[in-house]
Amino acid sequence: MRLAGSLVRVTCRVGRQTLAVFLAGLVLAQALGVVLDLLGRTALSVAFANVAGCALLVLVAIVVEWFKGGPWTRSRAPARMPYLIVSSQPTL
Secondary structure (H helix, E strand, C coil): CCCCCHHHHHHHHHHHCHHHHHHHHHHHHHHHHHHHHHHCCCHHHHHHHHHHHHHHHHHHHHHHHHHHCCHHHCCCCCCCCCCCCCCCCCCC
């Protein structure tokens, strides 16, 4: 059985960019913790911070994948090397 659907595609996208998502998560956790300290830790504000954090992590994965898949990363055909003419006669 193969899994399919939008949630699976988003999870796979985030999984392919684990390092970037992890590092962004470290920064976002601190930033959202500060926001929660300023606003107060009610059930609604904590839920909003969690949903916003997840959405931002997905956004980080999308942006990183976009940068990695840009036209500058496509492989091009290798340039042809010019033929070298080697002479058996010594040059003076």
